[in-house]
Amino acid sequence: MTGHRDRSVPGPLTAWQYFQNGLYYLHVVLATLVLGLAGLPSLLRHGRAGANRVATRWIGYMLWAARLHLGIACEVRGTPPTGDCIVAAKHQCFLDILVIAHAVPRRAFIMKREVMRVPIMGWYAWKVGCIPIDRTRGRDAMRAISTEINRRLSGDGLGQLIIYPEGTRTLPGERRPYKHGVGTIRAATDLPVVPVAVNTGLFWPRKGWGIRPGRAVVEFLPTIPPGVPAEGFVARLEAEIESNSDRLMAEAGFAPQGAPAA
Template sequence: MSSSDTTPGPLGPYQYVQNALYYVHVALATVVIGLIGIPRVIRGGREGANRVATGWIGYMLWAARLHLGVTCEVRGTPPTEDCIVAAKHQCFLDILAIAHAVPRRNFIMKREVMRVPVMGWYAYKVGCIPIDRSKGRDAMRAIVARIGERMAGEGLGQLIIYPEGTRTRPGERRSYKHGVGTFREATQLPVVPVAVNTGLFWPRKGWGVRPGRAVIEFLPPIDAQTPNDDFMTTLASQIEDHSDRLMAEAGFRR
């Protein structure tokens, strides 16, 4: 696959129908699974919500195989202890795959997303932390405080962060934001980098998905004792170099 091949061409009628069916399918499934799972969340709290989320995410990945012919291979060792997961972000598929691979996933997400019916309620229940980006540094301080409360109580789980702050195209590199360094310094938790090549198969906009086997790879954690001055450079180098390797393995050339 050349770099020009990474941008899907116009959808054919069959692809268009399958893409549409996928999104209709998962929207209906979200409502049904969400409603059925309410009693489990009421009984089991955060752990119950995570069990429902695992089933829901797994169903969405299964539906992607059924309708779109795309699967996602997980390499490395997904963390099970409290940590920060810092991942390359290319598309919706890597969100699903990373979240499905860890048992107590939670995200820092825009507060507007947490107001979405069903999904937003579950995001709150599994421990996702809302952010109001308009508040700048005050928002960061509020998140650090929330993380501290979580660690002092039921534990943080695996906090998933996208250091670039947005989805990127295959081969694209953006400056890493320092939020992940701030959270690492405040928590003294290890940071687990994740490399991906998912954007070669699932475009940023979500239409024109290419069938095939995408890969996400959990890399060895960056120890909490790594000096702060070295951390961001080390993190970016590991994620970008390994993502480039995964994309080259799939045939991508810059």
Template sequence: MNRYHPRPPSLLDWPRAVAYYIYVALATVVLGLWGLPQVLVKPARAHRVATLWIGQMMGAARVILGVRIEVRGTPPTEDCLIAAKHQSFLDILAISQAVPQRAFVMKREIMRVPIMGWFAKQVGSIPIDRTRGSDAMKQIADEVEIARARPEGLGQLIFYPEGTRTRPGEKRRYKAGVASIQAATGLTIYPVAVNCGMFWSKRGIPIRGGVSVLDFLTPIPATGRPVEEVMAELEARVEAASDALIAEAGGLK
């Protein structure tokens, strides 16, 4: 079987997934309690704790689920914006592991999740209130500039322009937030294509083994172009590259 194709459905898919999520819960509690005093003493250690947690999640995905990630392109290491296709929990983990100082623009509700939400805030993730419209974008831009002034910098701030997870092949209109933040900050956007939903479903179950691909595309520098023009380019490139990765994984059935 082609290793880039998801493993055929199996009666073991559900028990494997249940075992994985039990491991995730236990590891989150253990690492969270272990890391809490370290981060309280030195907040910059939050990235170290996050890196360990992500490593545990990805290692367990390989061992329990048979899921591996192949990273293509060049992941950024400087302060930047990442705009990615979002199909499942797997692409969150994969992007987080591929870059050294990850942070997310995420729903306010996620920041309230015990342990995980607190650590997300410590690594620099920014909550967004979509009901505030342009005021929310101004708040994010202000927080980005504050973060850039810190000794450790902003890191790699990850956006999901569709605003939610999508099934492979599903299209949703991209929200202009990431291009608006680029216009306000001058940061480069790194588009990311994925086919993670072919292996790890939007709902989280079933999960099938194989090699999922994360592709960092050619970056989009800040050049003063209109936000709408930047978003049109971003959407076209990410969607085309994600469709190509889906085809590589055997296509939609």
């Protein structure tokens, strides 16, 4: 069952803030076209390494534009991983995708197959190592993903595989049961898992419109090493991510309905 705790409703955005929201998205579309097309020679010549260089530049530009147009500063806490691992993160909005992906050197996502067919963005998703998932296949899809991960581990490495255990974006304070896919993949690959807590949804709405200024924080928590028993793993992961996300949101002034803000 989903639980949701509301904070105080903020005041409405000004006309200027709505204008800046629209200007940001226009800026991002143009930057994606320019940087994506300009980076094609690097992608074709250097493969994954070239795609990652272009992706780092593109994501960094999007974060800079968010600060310019929207007044959002992004802070990364903890130590982003650099080796092969699973990054299991709280997911509230598009902003946490950008911040996490920018913080690690060889990012890869498990994403819907349809997204990887999108021109430009999809090309780079393939090249940086994102893994498509066919959700209609259920458990067979998880087995296929685990097989692909082990194939890469025996080759030139996996990188940092970013997974959202809740399976969807959530509102600040919302709780959804964690899916067992992350536990299945961990058990099949014996990879370390790096939990990530966020407060990004306080500033960047789930649907991406009505973005507000503030300091968004993404925190890489201590790694859960291989060898931790599978029994209770998902519950432990959920407790660490949710409690620390609650802490970050409380620092930013979030409080359950009826409770005083921090």
